[in-house]
Amino acid sequence: MSEHIVSSYEEQLKKLHSTVLKMGALCESQFANSIIALVKKDEELVDKIIGKDDRIDELEKKIDEQVVNLITLRQPMAIDLRETVSAMRIASELERIGDLAKNIAKRVKNIKIELNNEDFSLIRSASELVQNNLKKTLDSYSKNDEKLALSVWNSDKEVDVVINKLLQDLLNHMKKDKKNIESLTHLLFIAKNIERIGDHSTNICEYVHYFIKGEDIKGDRPKA
């Protein structure tokens, strides 16, 4: 698309876009780190993750401010308006992802069982799948690629399949290994958090699609 005649307006929109990407990248690394901290029981990393959550909240506020400024001072129209409004909604989805990652990290110290083995491979593969979807989601935003957004949106059912298996798996562990029921309960919550992060990614995909195409994705999201 060609650039705006008023270059300061063009810059303002680009800045909003890059703030959202910055927030997205931070959430991506918070989530990836929370899984590393979980598998390695790395409490130092946990503290780091908890400490960085404020930065995510700051970025969300910054995005809100940039959006309000754009609407007040530039009165964006059509695709610019859609992008501006979507940025605000994407930021709030990202903020939730950040919270969920922090919540995973906070549970690490309560988990007394070894996860870095075949028994718990599903928790690693589920989080890899969701991390990959989150990455593609942010790519679709960064490259204005609504087709990529749509493909991530459609692929969330695979996440549901893995998460359902994982939940069943954890319940089986609970039945067998009653002394670790506390750790396994925390893992259940973590599994649910991973699933929710996947859901927030697909919500972001919907906003990306809306801002590029001007219409919502048609139909219900495929669910397993």
Place this chain on the structure above:
Amino acid sequence: MNDVIDICKVEGSIKIDGQEINKKDVDVNLLREKVGMVFQKPNPFPKSIYDNIAYGPRIHGLADNKDDLDKIVESSLKKAALWEEVKDRLNQPGTGLSGGQQQRLCIARTISINPEVILMDEPCSALDPIATAKIEELIDELKKTYTIVIVTHSMSQAARVSQNTGFFHLGKILEFNLTEKIFKNPDNKLTQDYITGRFG
């Protein structure tokens, strides 16, 4: 313009109630009775406020007596939301009013002959935001009775006051659509480039 300029050329088609208005056999006087006009710069006649309104009904023979004419003047000024401001100074010159009041006077003058269509050519471009808001409020009110066609360079104004928007560029109509559609998600790429300020 057809009569004054030899080389004047008109293409395309404008119809009112299915009738082409740009034909030789169309009576322009009757057409003017149907289509009222309001221009960019308020242009009240150099007459009293009263006579500005009474002029049209007089020449079109719409009033039988002074009472009728008084009623038309009052109701036109009321419809144009100007009555309260001028009712005690109807004999003073229309040109003595403020810009926004003059524009509303011109609108009152237009509606005094009860047209079907009101054509407004940039009616607020010479007005401050408050006077503009008053005209826009008036447009909202008048559109219940009249068809209003407004030409504006202000996209936010088009978005605020209209239900349908046509985008003209270099003499061609590039897109005509519901106003909401035009400003949220236009069909034509040129429309989008124009309204988003990308037109190169």
